[in-house]
Amino acid sequence: MRIYRIAAIPGDGIGAEVVAAGVETLAACARRDGGFDLAFDHFDWGSERYKKTGAFMPDNGRDLIKSHDAILFGSAGAPDVPDHVTLWGLRLAICQPFDQYANVRPTRILPGIVSPLRHVAGPELDWVIVRENTEGEYAGIGGRVHRGLPEEVATDVSVFTRAGVARIMRFAFALARTRPRRLLTVVTKSNAQRHGMVLWDEIASEVAAEFPDVTWDKMLVDAMTMRMTLKPQSLDTIVATNLHADILSDLAAALAGSLGIAPTANLNPERKFPSMFEPIHGSAFDIMGKGIANPIGTFWSGVLLLEHLGEKPAAARLMRAIERVTADKALHTPDLGGKAGTVDVTRAVCEALAGDNRE
Ligand code: IPM
Ligand code: MG
Numbered sequence: 001m002r003i004y005r006i007a008a009i010p011g012d013g014i015g016a017e018v019v020a021a022g023v024e025t026l027a028a029c030a031r032r033d034g035g036f037d038l039a040f041d042h043f044d045w046g047s048e049r050y051k052k053t054g055a056f057m058p059d060n061g062r063d064l065i066k067s068h069d070a071i072l073f074g075s076a077g078a079p080d081v082p083d084h085v086t087l088w089g090l091r092l093a094i095c096q097p098f099d100q101y102a103n104v105r106p107t108r109i110l111p112g113i114v115s116p117l118r119h120v121a122g123p124e125l126d127w128v129i130v131r132e133n134t135e136g137e138y139a140g141i142g143g144r145v146h147r148g149l150p151e152e153v154a155t156d157v158s159v160f161t162r163a164g165v166a167r168i169m170r171f172a173f174a175l176a177r178t179r180p181r182r183l184l185t186v187v188t189k190s191n192a193q194r195h196g197m198v199l200w201d202e203i204a205s206e207v208a209a210e211f212p213d214v215t216w217d218k219m220l221v222d223a224m225t226m227r228m229t230l231k232p233q234s235l236d237t238i239v240a241t242n243l244h245a246d247i248l249s250d251l252a253a254a255l256a257g258s259l260g261i262a263p264t265a266n267l268n269p270e271r272k273f274p275s276m277f278e279p280i281h282g283s284a285f286d287i288m289g290k291g292i293a294n295p296i297g298t299f300w301s302g303v304l305l306l307e308h309l310g311e312k313p314a315a316a317r318l319m320r321a322i323e324r325v326t327a328d329k330a331l332h333t334p335d336l337g338g339k340a341g342t343v344d345v346t347r348a349v350c351e352a353l354a355g356d357n358r359e
Helices: 015-033 047-053 061-065 083-095 162-178 196-208 221-230 242-255 296-309 312-326 342-354
Strands: 002-011 036-042 070-075 102-108 126-132 136-145 153-159 183-188 215-220 237-240 263-267 275-279
Touching (some): 015 036, 015 296, 015 312, 061 083, 070 083, 070 296, 102 242, 102 296, 126 162, 162 196, 162 237, 183 221, 183 242, 215 221, 221 242, 275 296, 312 342
Parallel strands (some): 002 036, 070 275, 183 237
Antiparallel strands (some): 102 126, 263 275
């Protein structure tokens, strides 16, 4: 039997609660499947470790996880640690060196969940946002001089490379091709940003020629927010820069009903390094320890993890279990307007898995 090694990194805040729920659910999924097993190694990396030792993970941290089959990540962020320190100390310290350049964010209105968009039926919003995940506005290039003086200067330089843009564009076109509508929207801001974003547009046209069976169009990011809100049916697969897609994916999550549901895959498609799966929601310190964190974002990330491992039937089974549970309003956590706790949702998903007789 194939045994996959999974590195679990709960991180901060509600990360610990949702990753524990995710590990339990994925283990139940493997038991139900019977064809594979998952062995979890747990790593206590995060802000607590940073406050004690000055580092979010050990110096050889990446070596410890580079041979794992996948990484399940919770969240990073603490009220008393600056956000940019946390981000660069943990999440980006894994994503960028592991070349997880394709950040994939499916968005749907799951059964039982009400979108804030009036007149939009569930099936009318079915998107996958592909976020460039290694460069662009998150390149980390820039600096500050003359600190504290009136002439202080700060720069953040966006970096767009032909190789980086071409590979994310190819990934997005290829993904769009696997979806029934074969429809891709390329988002930029090439009217105002006349260098990097124009390069995106040019490379989009070049790569499009390799995918004649995919219909594609271009949107400026500002207009894209309106199209997502007013014409969600007109979109399917979406590709955008690191920052644009970061912003659009929060909008997408809100339109689909809750950030608590939204999943992410940080993929290294060539599989030279492990890929990382995480809920989008963050550490949510305000609800930490209350037992009310929505674990669905982590479970759906688990679906993406299983798909990446090639365990397609198990992934489909977990997605069916998630949808059975969201359909029942008594199992909604407070972010969805309900009263259920993390444990209730987890138990219900595990029961739905055990009771799913489809192969
Ligand atoms: C996300 C998050 C992160 C990001 C934060 C936590 C730094 O918002 O994954 O979308 O901006 O990349
Ligand atoms: Mg974000």
